[in-house]
Amino acid sequence: MKTPVPRATVQRLPLYLQILDERGDQARTSSDELAALAGITAAKVRKDLSYLGSYGTRGVGYDVEQLRFEIRRALGLTRDWRLAIVGVGNLGSALANYDGFQAGGFCIAAVFDADPAKVGTEVAGVTVSPVGRLVRDVRRLGIDIGVVAVPAEAAQGVTDTLAAAGVRSILNFAPTVVRAPDGVEIRRVDLSTELQVLGYHLHLVTGGPPEAAIA
Amino acid sequence: MKTPVPRATVQRLPLYLQILDERGDQARTSSDELAALAGITAAKVRKDLSYLGSYGTRGVGYDVEQLRFEIRRALGLTRDWRLAIVGVGNLGSALANYDGFQAGGFCIAAVFDADPAKVGTEVAGVTVSPVGRLVRDVRRLGIDIGVVAVPAEAAQGVTDTLAAAGVRSILNFAPTVVRAPDGVEIRRVDLSTELQVLGYHLHLVTGGPPEAAIA
DNA sequence: GCGTGTGAACATCTTCACAGCA
DNA sequence: TGCTGTGAAGATGTTCACACGC
Numbered sequence: 206m207k208t209p210v211p212r213a214t215v216q217r218l219p220l221y222l223q224i225l226d227e228r229g230d231q232a233r234t235s236s237d238e239l240a241a242l243a244g245i246t247a248a249k250v251r252k253d254l255s256y257l258g259s260y261g262t263r264g265v266g267y268d269v270e271q272l273r274f275e276i277r278r279a280l281g282l283t284r285d286w287r288l289a290i291v292g293v294g295n296l297g298s299a300l301a302n303y304d305g306f307q308a309g310g311f312c313i314a315a316v317f318d319a320d321p322a323k324v325g326t327e328v329a330g331v332t333v334s335p336v337g338r339l340v341r342d343v344r345r346l347g348i349d350i351g352v353v354a355v356p357a358e359a360a361q362g363v364t365d366t367l368a369a370a371g372v373r374s375i376l377n378f379a380p381t382v383v384r385a386p387d388g389v390e391i392r393r394v395d396l397s398t399e400l401q402v403l404g405y406h407l408h409l410v411t412g413g414p415p416e417a418a419i420a
Numbered sequence: 421m422k423t424p425v426p427r428a429t430v431q432r433l434p435l436y437l438q439i440l441d442e443r444g445d446q447a448r449t450s451s452d453e454l455a456a457l458a459g460i461t462a463a464k465v466r467k468d469l470s471y472l473g474s475y476g477t478r479g480v481g482y483d484v485e486q487l488r489f490e491i492r493r494a495l496g497l498t499r500d501w502r503l504a505i506v507g508v509g510n511l512g513s514a515l516a517n518y519d520g521f522q523a524g525g526f527c528i529a530a531v532f533d534a535d536p537a538k539v540g541t542e543v544a545g546v547t548v549s550p551v552g553r554l555v556r557d558v559r560r561l562g563i564d565i566g567v568v569a570v571p572a573e574a575a576q577g578v579t580d581t582l583a584a585a586g587v588r589s590i591l592n593f594a595p596t597v598v599r600a601p602d603g604v605e606i607r608r609v610d611l612s613t614e615l616q617v618l619g620y621h622l623h624l625v626t627g628g629p630p631e632a633a634i635a
Numbered sequence: 636g637c638g639t640g641t642g643a644a645c646a647t648c649t650t651c652a653c654a655g656c657a
Numbered sequence: 658t659g660c661t662g663t664g665a666a667g668a669t670g671t672t673c674a675c676a677c678g679c
Contacts, residue, residue: 211647211648212647212648213647213648213649214648215617215620216613216617218616218620219610219612219613219616219617220597220608220610220613222616223595223596223597223610224597227596227597235659235660235661236660236661237660242597243597244597244599244606246649246650247660248649248650248651248652249648249649249650251660251661251662251663252648252649252650252662252663254661254662255661255662255663259661259662261660261661261662262656262657262660262661263655263656263657263659263660263661263662264656264657264658264659264660264661265657265659265660265661266659266660266661267661279620280616280619280620280623281619281620281622281623281624282616282619286615286619286622288615294514295510295511295513295514295517296510296511296514296518298510298514299509299510299511299513299514300611302510303511303595303611303612304572304595304612305595305610305611305612305615306611306612306615310616310619311612311615311619349622350615350618350619350622357519373622373625374618374619374621374622376614376615376618380438380518380519380520381438381442382435382438382439382442382457382458382459384459390618390621391459392614392617392618393435394609394611394614395434395435395438395520396515396518396520396521396609397434397518397519397520397521397524397526398431398434398435399591399607399609400501400503400520400521400526400565400591401433401434401437401495401497401525402430402431402434402607403565403589403591403605403607404495404496404497404501404525404526404565404589405430405433405494405495405496406589406605407496407501407564407565407588407589408495408496409496410588426669426670427669427670428669428670428671429670450637450638450639451638451639452638461671461672462638463671463672463673463674464670464671464672466638466639466640466641467640467641467670467671467672469639469640470639470640470641474639474640476638476639476640477638477639477678477679478637478638478639478640478677478678478679479636479637479638479639479677479678479679480637480638480639480679481637481638481639482639
């Protein structure tokens with residue numbers, strides 16, 4: 206019993222949560238409805254939700270409010286995680302102002318940039334600090350998650366600094382692969398990966414290779 | 421033989437490509453090296469690459485240049501896909517200027533925004549057009565992929581318009597679930613999903629629930 | 636010897652089909 | 658009756674271990 210909730214399920218819980226958040230007005234929902242909105246099968250929804258416990262009512266469905274609570278609890282969103290965003294270019298600013306970030310379970314506790322012209326300005330209500338203060342501030346503020354939104358060249362350095370400051374979870378948006386010591390979890394969000402996967406499917410359908418005719 | 425290359429493999433190919441692009445200077449590499457850099461096992465790398473064909477040399481390794489070419493070919497990056505970015509807020513601007521987008525296989529052919537103040541300005545070398553021209557321009561320019569970077573409220577409308585204009589592939593960055601008719605592939609990139617998954621792992625390690633004691 | 640390529644074993648994820656309960 | 662919850666079957670993905678060819 207290493208993982209109470211399967212990995213694949215964890216990845217879908219945020220999706221269910223988003224759907225439920227968008228329909229906070231209705232009292233109940235069903236696996237069929239959730240499935241239609243999520244674009245997956247009802248059986249998958251039921252199985253996913255069953256890992257959290259038996260919170261549905263047979264013949265009726267799920268209570269929206271309760272389900273939201275249970276999913277948030279399973280994801281550990283009952284407490285707020287403190288974020289530090291490093292890099293306030295377009296991407297960093299977009300992240301800082303992103304609805305989902307502030308909405309549930311996350312608060313932006315600090316924002317850093319290497320550019321002196323940006324230091325002192327405000328982003329999403331937080332004053333930008335110089336990267337030189339990163340280690341000190343991260344420790345002082347008890348930052349849980351570091352968000353790396355700097356150019357590729359600077360990403361490894363920032364990651365090292367965050368890890369040195371004691372951050373255990375890092376979300377990397379820079380288009381490069383960064384390494385960190387054991388015990389530090391890194392998730393990579395590569396915007397171009399998504400495009401390339403889309404491109405692959407287009408490629409299969411349109412001007413694909415000879416084999417495409419078989420599919 | 422429905423899918424020549426397994427789905428899970430396709431998702432990792434962009435990662436290999438990125439790693440290879442960063443070491444274009446060296447002539448050869450090995451599954452061990454790639455695995456270390458990608459943070460996965462060597463066996464997985466070999467299996468993934470074997471789906472593309474037998475491009476390695478036993479006892480030696482892989483030719484970096486050839487491997488790059490074969491991965492690009494498998495992903496359909498031998499031709500350029502034309503993108504349209506809708507929404508030029510911080511996120512849209514970040515996407516337009518994102519290295520990976522222009523680098524390989526993708527070109528930004530059009531950029532749209534609903535704000536009259538933004539129309540006419542330049543983003544990443546492309547003049548911003550009003551959304552009213554979306555259908556016409558998308559058809560005229562032969563846009564392959566639509567990138568939705570508008571607020572959540574506007575996302576479904578933009579998706580509908582893109583689909584109506586004949587776009588078959590859509591990348592949605594808005595924090596909401598959008599639907600499209602059959603035949604239109606949608607990929608969702610939810611920046612907060614990634615955070616929530618990180619939060620889940622933190623939650624398991626640190627102040628976990630009572631059940632955590634079992635794990 | 637060395638690192639790829641690959642069947643076979645194993646693990647995980649998804650789908651099915653239906654029992655169980657409101 | 659209606660919809661959840663879930664074992665069992667099936668599909669997909671990963672790891673192992675070793676044959677193969679440089």
